[in-house]
Amino acid sequence: METSEILKKVRKIEIKTKGLSQNIFAGQYHSAFKGRGMAFAEVREYQFGDDVRDIDWNVTARFRKPYVKVFEEERELTVMLLIDVSGSLDFGTRKCMKSVMATEIAATIAFSAMQNNDKIGVVFFSDRIEKYIPPKKGRKHILYIIREMLDFHPQSTKTDIGEAVAYFTRMMKRRTTAFVISDFYDNKDFLKQFQIANNKHDLMAVQVYDRWAKQLPDVGLMKVQDAETSNEMYIDTSSKKVRAAHARYWKEREAILRETFSQANVDWMSVATDEDFVKAMMTLFSSRNS
Numbered sequence: 001m002e003t004s005e006i007l008k009k010v011r012k013i014e015i016k017t018k019g020l021s022q023n024i025f026a027g028q029y030h031s032a033f034k035g036r037g038m039a040f041a042e043v044r045e046y047q048f049g050d051d052v053r054d055i056d057w058n059v060t061a062r063f064r065k066p067y068v069k070v071f072e073e074e075r076e077l078t079v080m081l082l083i084d085v086s087g088s089l090d091f092g093t094r095k096c097m098k099s100v101m102a103t104e105i106a107a108t109i110a111f112s113a114m115q116n117n118d119k120i121g122v123v124f125f126s127d128r129i130e131k132y133i134p135p136k137k138g139r140k141h142i143l144y145i146i147r148e149m150l151d152f153h154p155q156s157t158k159t160d161i162g163e164a165v166a167y168f169t170r171m172m173k174r175r176t177t178a179f180v181i182s183d184f185y186d187n188k189d190f191l192k193q194f195q196i197a198n199n200k201h202d203l204m205a206v207q208v209y210d211r212w213a214k215q216l217p218d219v220g221l222m223k224v225q226d227a228e229t230s231n232e233m234y235i236d237t238s239s240k241k242v243r244a245a246h247a248r249y250w251k252e253r254e255a256i257l258r259e260t261f262s263q264a265n266v267d268w269m270s271v272a273t274d275e276d277f278v279k280a281m282m283t284l285f286s287s288r289n290s
Contacts, residue, residue: 010146013107020278021111028285029112033077033177033202043067077118077177078135081106082164083149084182086126087157087227091210094274098208101273102181103149105206108281109179110142120145123171125164126156132171157228162190169197181206183213184257185228194264204284205261205268214272216246 021029043056046066059067083106089099106122113120114137121135122145131152133145161182168178178197184207197203216237225232236242261268269284271277 006147006151009150010143013104013146013150014111014143017104017107018111020108021115028282029116032285032288033079033116042070044070077113077116078121078172078174079109079113079118080121080123080135080168080172080176080178081109081145082123082125082168082178082180082182084126084159084161084164084180085124085130085152085154086159086185088159088183088185089208090227092273093210093212094272096273098183098210098273099149101208101271101277102206103146105208105271105277105281106149106179106181107142107146108277110145114139114142122148123164123168124148124152124154125160125167126154127158127160127163128156129164129167130154130156132167157230159186159228160188161186162188162193165190165193165197165203169193169200172201175201177202177204179204179206181208183208189260191260191263194260194266198264198266203264203266205266207257207268207270208273209270210273214247214250216243218243 043059044067046055046068050068054068054070056067056069083102085099089102090097092098092100110120117137119135119137120142122131122133124130124132131148133148159182161180161184165180168176172178178201180203182205184205194203216235219237222235222237223232224235267284267288269280271280
């Protein structure tokens with residue numbers, strides 16, 4: 001992709017997603033993602049009703065009267081985007097490819113983080129860690145991330161979500177809010193990695209999918225290729241049995257995915273490439289405030 005074309009696309013995504021983060025998600029994001037915890041602010045004299053566990057015994061001994069520690073919420077967050085760049089994301093039959101939808105969602109989260117003065121970082125993954133961008137603040141950093149998402153060329157076409165989440169857990173020492181953005185086409189079980197990560201951090205999942213993955217249209221004989229393995233085959237989409245088997249496979253996959261997220265206690269959202277992701281994100285953010 002030419003540099004001028006990349007810059008135009010970066011600017012287009014910035015205008016769209018920055019506007020969303022300012023006008024729609026600003027309040028939702030702030031209330032949905034709390035700080036890392038409570039940070040010490042000051043000490044003051046003990047007042048009736050204060051928790052005795054907050055007494056600062058060193059200060060109390062020095063002044064010979066009870067003083068308590070006062071804490072306030074640590075507002076600044078570190079946000080990590082774990083973005084799937086495997087071959088299956090380069091597919092789309094309606095409106096846009098899954099990779100484009102993933103980029104817009106990631107950019108919206110990034111600009112929301114910027115509005116809240118949070119750091120934002122990225123892990124690009126396939127079946128390996130393709131690239132790590134350390135968390136930083138600022139518009140320039142976010143535009144760099146968007147440019148990388150638009151023009152990144154992974155070494156592998158395959159997927160290993162568990163490896164990406166395990167890498168994130170090892171890398172981030174302090175509590176971090178993280179979004180795994182993927183179509184979740186991965187035959188390996190990643191429940192354990194999600195559970196470990198979510199015990200230490202705040203992990204969420206964002207599933208991007210194409211309508212044809214859910215329901216095949218009747219378009220006759222069709223040649224298809226697996227984007228991750230390059231295997232080719234012909235499918236007779238005019239066959240009701242074939243379409244029914246395809247739909248059944250989707251439902252079974254989704255049931256396993258829902259169960260995985262439920263057992264790992266991970267909040268998640270799912271959005272098709274021809275849907276407006278704003279509604280799904282609003283629902284995700286709102287559910288964390290309830």
